[in-house]
Amino acid sequence: MKKLIALGFTALLGFSGALHAAEYKIDTAGAHAFIQFKIKHLGYSWLYGRFNDFEGRFNYDPAKPEASTVDVTIKTSSVDSNHAERDKHLRGKDFLEVEKFPIATFKSISFTPLTDGKAELKGTLTLHGVTQPVTIAVSEIGGGKDPWGGVRQGFHGTTEIALKDFGITKNLGPASQTVELILDIEGIAQSMM
Template sequence: MALTKWAVDPTHSSVDFSIKHMMISKVKGTFTSFDALIEADPQDLTTANISFTVDLASVNTNNADRDNHLRSADFFDVENQPQLTFVAKSIRKTGDGEYNVTGDLTLHGVTRLETFAVTFEGEGKDPWGNEKVGFSANGSLKRSDYGLTWNAALETGGFLVGDDVKVSIELQAVKQA
């Protein structure tokens, strides 16, 4: 099957993350502005062309002070590094509708290979006849690998902000003409 172009349906998609706070709990957040370029046969992603862009200024953790701190030079430095990008380099099928998607992730001026576990969730037509597909992606990255090293030592030992960031993406896309 030929590759088909798909456009992200942002009202039915999300880019979420979580990170340990004070070594005892997790803080969750989301990015409200993102897009992807997808050319794929949804039944076989191994030949797909996938690139993803996240507007880092759109971070939302339900706390304005924390969100502003994340946008600052201590973390994302959105003034100088406004986007996170991911470009798939290899896609390996690991099971029925299951893939490992490896590519160049660029954040804070650093590019590294990262792998996400991607699941094809299905396809169907919406009430208006538009063809839609759904995917889930999960992975983790170390923020220190990208130069995001701001932290504060805790009186009890350890650090305020964890290094491992869990990433979860739910993506619905609509077939383009």
């Protein structure tokens, strides 16, 4: 009997792990994912903003995290800094030029697990018509079944980019040359791998 219980428990653990090996759709419909940014204002304070309209997918298997992939598309016109005039300026020729460059994308190249749920995600960011390599520091938030019968997985990531690397040359002063991106992503499993 003990052997039967042990075998059943082992099988349950194996099945439970398989639930997390999946392709996930980023949950923007439920507003459980955010692409935010912050930049220093004159070196005196932080200005925060976000992109409201984006979509993406990622593959993740906790047994083989190094095989993870991520693909995200952002509508640049959805930039939102909670100030209409500033957002109009951000959409214009000094910054995002959204009519000329309506889409920004991120495509992963590699995912390197570290320790304590941390990882390094490398990929290419295309913004303002320029593609550059970026490295994102990632933390796994958690994953598992949700109350509606689905499976979810969540991550937090941060990276810093220099505006001039993406052809944005508007001089905002020496303290405002880089932008920190803050990424909080929750995905809903679409298909188990």
